[in-house]
Amino acid sequence: MQPGLVDVPVLSDALGSIGVVEGAVLLPFDVKRFYFIHSVPAGAARGSHAHRYLHQLVLAVSGSVNVELDDGVTVQSFALTSPAVGLHIPPGYWRTLTDFAPNSVVAVLASHEYDETDYIRDYDEFLSWSRRA
Numbered sequence: 001m002q003p004g005l006v007d008v009p010v011l012s013d014a015l016g017s018i019g020v021v022e023g024a025v026l027l028p029f030d031v032k033r034f035y036f037i038h039s040v041p042a043g044a045a046r047g048s049h050a051h052r053y054l055h056q057l058v059l060a061v062s063g064s065v066n067v068e069l070d071d072g073v074t075v076q077s078f079a080l081t082s083p084a085v086g087l088h089i090p091p092g093y094w095r096t097l098t099d100f101a102p103n104s105v106v107a108v109l110a111s112h113e114y115d116e117t118d119y120i121r122d123y124d125e126f127l128s129w130s131r132r133a
């Protein structure tokens with residue numbers, strides 16, 4: 001499955017805006033976990049791993065971040081600059097998050113509970129795994 005940008009409906013009025021992710025409507029997976037990344041120091045990179053079976057929707061709910069996705073052959077880069085557009089990352093992509101704007105908050109909706117055995121944190125192991133898959 002390919003990664004892709006997902007438009008998130010945002011309802012705005014004089015009091016502000018609300019973005020709504022209804023998993024069954026927007027996502028090809030059921031959401032079992034929500035976590036968020038914040039207080040990232042300037043210049044820091046996060047990620048540098050792949051998941052064997054996890055699907056995720058990554059949203060820069062405040063600020064912006066760059067997400068690089070590598071399937072072992074091709075590298076794609078996505079600039080997330082708005083809470084109205086998320087990035088669906090299917091299993092099998094080595095991801096690197098960089099260029100966090102100051103005070104960014106990155107929210108992640110995930111298809112499964114946390115499971116360290118789902119992570120591949122060594123790039124050479126990832127390449128071997130992705131060639132076999």
Ligand code: T46
Pocket residue numbers: 035037046047048056058095097108114
């Ligand atoms: C991903 C990117 C976008 C937990 O105990 N439970 C959790 O639900 C998560 C997400 C992490 N952790 C622990 C595991 C590590 O000891 O928190 C520590 C930091 O996690 P990690 O180094 O994996 O953080 P990131 O920002 O590199 O990656 C996270 C997610 O782990 C990962 O799934 O795709 O955000």
